[in-house]
Amino acid sequence: xxxxxxxxxxxxxxxxxxxxxxxxxxxxxxxxxxxxxxxxxxxxxxxxxxxxxxxxxxxxxxxxxxxxxxxxxxxxxxxxxxxxxxxxxxxxxxxxxxxxxxxxxxxxxxxxxxxxxxxxxxxxxxxxxxxxxxxxxxxxxxxxxxxxxxxxxxxxxxxxxxxxxxxxxxxxxxxxxxxxxxxxxxxxxxxxxxxxxxxxxxxxxxxxxxxxxxxxxxxxxxxxxxxxxxxxxxxxxxxxxxxxxxxxxxxxxxxxxxxxxxxxxxxxxxxxxxxxxxxxxxxxxxxxxxxxxxxxxxxxxxxxxxxxxxxxxxxxxxxxxxxxxxxxxxxxxxxxxxxxxxxxxxxxxxxxxxxxxxxxxxxxxxxxxxxxxxxxxxxxxxxxxxxxxxxxxxxxxxxxxxxxxxxxxx
Amino acid sequence: xxxxxxxxxxxxxxxxxxxxxxxxxxxxxxxxxxxxxxxxxxxxxxxxxxxxxxxxxxxxxxxxxxxxxxxxxxxxxxxxxxxxxxxxxxxxxxxxxxxxxxxxxxxxxxxxxxxxxxxxxxxxxxxxxxxxxxxxxxxxxxxxxxxxxxxxxxxxxxxxxxxxxxxxxxxxxxxxxxxxxxxxxxxxxxxxxxxxxxxxxxxxxxxxxxxxxxxxxxxxxxxxxxxxxxxxxxxxxxxxxxxxxxxxxxxxxxx
Numbered sequence: 001x002x003x004x005x006x007x008x009x010x011x012x013x014x015x016x017x018x019x020x021x022x023x024x025x026x027x028x029x030x031x032x033x034x035x036x037x038x039x040x041x042x043x044x045x046x047x048x049x050x051x052x053x054x055x056x057x058x059x060x061x062x063x064x065x066x067x068x069x070x071x072x073x074x075x076x077x078x079x080x081x082x083x084x085x086x087x088x089x090x091x092x093x094x095x096x097x098x099x100x101x102x103x104x105x106x107x108x109x110x111x112x113x114x115x116x117x118x119x120x121x122x123x124x125x126x127x128x129x130x131x132x133x134x135x136x137x138x139x140x141x142x143x144x145x146x147x148x149x150x151x152x153x154x155x156x157x158x159x160x161x162x163x164x165x166x167x168x169x170x171x172x173x174x175x176x177x178x179x180x181x182x183x184x185x186x187x188x189x190x191x192x193x194x195x196x197x198x199x200x201x202x203x204x205x206x207x208x209x210x211x212x213x214x215x216x217x218x219x220x221x222x223x224x225x226x227x228x229x230x231x232x233x234x235x236x237x238x239x240x241x242x243x244x245x246x247x248x249x250x251x252x253x254x255x256x257x258x259x260x261x262x263x264x265x266x267x268x269x270x271x272x273x274x275x276x277x278x279x280x281x282x283x284x285x286x287x288x289x290x291x292x293x294x295x296x297x298x299x300x301x302x303x304x305x306x307x308x309x310x311x312x313x314x315x316x317x318x319x320x321x322x323x324x325x326x327x328x329x330x331x332x333x334x335x336x337x338x339x340x341x342x343x344x345x346x347x348x349x350x351x352x353x354x355x356x357x358x359x360x361x362x363x364x365x366x367x368x369x370x371x372x373x374x375x376x377x378x379x380x381x382x383x384x385x386x387x388x389x390x391x392x393x394x395x396x397x398x399x400x401x402x403x404x405x406x407x408x409x410x
Numbered sequence: 411x412x413x414x415x416x417x418x419x420x421x422x423x424x425x426x427x428x429x430x431x432x433x434x435x436x437x438x439x440x441x442x443x444x445x446x447x448x449x450x451x452x453x454x455x456x457x458x459x460x461x462x463x464x465x466x467x468x469x470x471x472x473x474x475x476x477x478x479x480x481x482x483x484x485x486x487x488x489x490x491x492x493x494x495x496x497x498x499x500x501x502x503x504x505x506x507x508x509x510x511x512x513x514x515x516x517x518x519x520x521x522x523x524x525x526x527x528x529x530x531x532x533x534x535x536x537x538x539x540x541x542x543x544x545x546x547x548x549x550x551x552x553x554x555x556x557x558x559x560x561x562x563x564x565x566x567x568x569x570x571x572x573x574x575x576x577x578x579x580x581x582x583x584x585x586x587x588x589x590x591x592x593x594x595x596x597x598x599x600x601x602x603x604x605x606x607x608x609x610x611x612x613x614x615x616x617x618x619x620x621x622x623x624x625x626x627x628x629x630x631x632x633x634x635x636x637x638x639x640x641x642x643x644x645x646x647x648x649x650x651x652x653x654x655x656x657x658x659x660x661x662x663x664x665x
Binding site: 247272273294316368370375377378 | 450454573576577580587591592595598605609615620628
């Protein structure tokens with residue numbers, strides 16, 4: 001009780017210090033720039049509806065900038081709209097429009113630079129180059145923003161949420177579309193990406209480079225130019241994400257390149273050309289994922305090792321697994337494969353004959369792509385059947401010794 | 411013409427093979443769909459059925475039918491009917507009954523269990539294959555008077571389209587793998603009605619895989635409106651050309 005009173009006093013004292021500054025037509029200030037200049041630490045600036053063309057704006061003190069009914073900060077395609085260079089800044093409910101564009105400068109609609117505890121919440125970004133750019137930021141929250149741009153190609157576009165050398169970021173509930181990469185991470189650690197929806201971006205829905213100990217869960221990545229890429233990182237956890245409709249010769253539900261010690265569980269991979277492409281990946285655990293209607297559920301290159309693929313459902317994929325060599329150092333066990341034709345005499349739910357997920361025709365199309373034209377022909381299935389009985393060309397070691405008879409409950 | 415078609419149909423109904431064919435198809439289709447909850451798998455099995463079994467039955471049955479009704483043909487030729495009309499009536503009767511059998515045997519189960527674009531495509535290509543292989547059968551049977559030879563020729567043609575042609579394509583693919591083969595492949599697929607039907611189905615079933623690699627080219631071509639129109643035109647040509655040749659031969663044939 002004593003403490004409670006003390007806290008209440010403290011709270012009241014805070015309230016009495018901070019002011020609310022209204023900006024807008026007919027208000028005390030008509031210029032955002034002036035209001036920011038006048039504001040003291042802890043003040044709140046209320047931005048009333050209207051279009052403000054005064055970028056570039058820079059915030060260098062801990063203030064709260066709140067938009068009422070989405071006032072517009074317009075960069076007129078020339079400037080970086082807002083730069084935050086102070087800790088504890090909050091930006092909420094503002095529509096950022098037409099940030100500057102450049103082929104040699106990273107111009108963003110909103111930049112967080114060298115700051116901690118910044119909150120960017122429920123804003124909208126339209127036609128930005130970079131949407132939200134965070135550099136050397138720590139413990140910032142980027143939540144519920146909507147980013148929409150008009151990227152046409154990779155060269156003249158930039159990323160939606162771009163984090164560089166940041167730590168402990170929380171990126172949740174954003175919707176990103178029409179950028180180059182939806183979310184881009186480079187040297188970002190201990191961060192959480194949750195419940196975002198990244199779709200129809202020109203390149204990747206999510207792009208990870210050299211970022212360790214991160215976690216992403218519950219996100220949906222749909223119809224991006226090349227899906228999701230996770231490269232040169234370790235200890236990444238991916239849970240309950242959906243990777244869907246990534247079509248093309250270089251499009252992957254998720255591309256794992258030189259990554260290790262991660263966990264991929266409970267994800268859904270639907271209608272991708274290649275659901276998971278693994279290259280130089282090691283000690284990854286994949287459990288409880290659903291692979292459905294993909295061209296290739298997994299492509300595991302021979303330079304991957306010590307991965308465990310267990311308890312996943314492979315349903316209605318054109319090819320289950322493909323590889324590029326004879327060496328297999330990853331383990332497949334207790335998965336459900338809908339193409340499995342074995343039996344279960346002792347009725348323990350596990351098939352008595354191993355399943356070989358690499359079909360010969362997958363190898364043939366790997367070597368000679370146009371032969372996809374003959375896929376599912378009488379001859380192709382004949383070749384596959386013979387190979388299933390006497391494996392000659394497919395890697396003998398790549399097999400699931402305990403295939404499940406029924407789909408795994410996820 | 412109507413009367414002849416009517417009599418051909420009645421005759422076909424009487425010999426009960428078409429009826430048995432319908433029932434077998436019906437049993438297989440329902441069996442396939444009930445065996446697995448995954449309807450796509452069912453469509454896949456039926457696709458294999460309609461790419462291999464349907465052409466075989468259509469071509470063999472039609473060939474045998476034409477040989478068996480040679481006396482009926484001779485009788486009608488003696489009547490004041492144009493030979494062309496007579497031959498086309500036989501063709502119409504055969505295709506109608508085979509198509510109805512296919513529609514009942516496979517069409518109805520597919521519409522019940524998988525009423526999607528994929529299912530419709532399956533029905534469409536199956537119908538086309540029935541018609542095409544009946545036309546080819548008429549062509550094979552008009553060429554020779556010997557029944558055994560005619561049936562042999564039919565089986566050979568079927569074998570060529572389902573297996574030999576694909577092996578040749580694969581041979582070409584590997585022999586000329588250094589060259590860009592995407593466009594020649596499209597042309598080659600046009601030259602075999604079974605392959606053409608299969609690719610039209612693939613575009614519905616394995617679109618994700620096809621989008622990788624060569625698929626992009628395939629999809630651009632077959633997936634576009636002009637491409638799909640062209641493929642159906644091609645299938646129609648595959649039905650008309652053998653029929654036209656067989657009509658011409660029948661008109662000049664010394665019975």
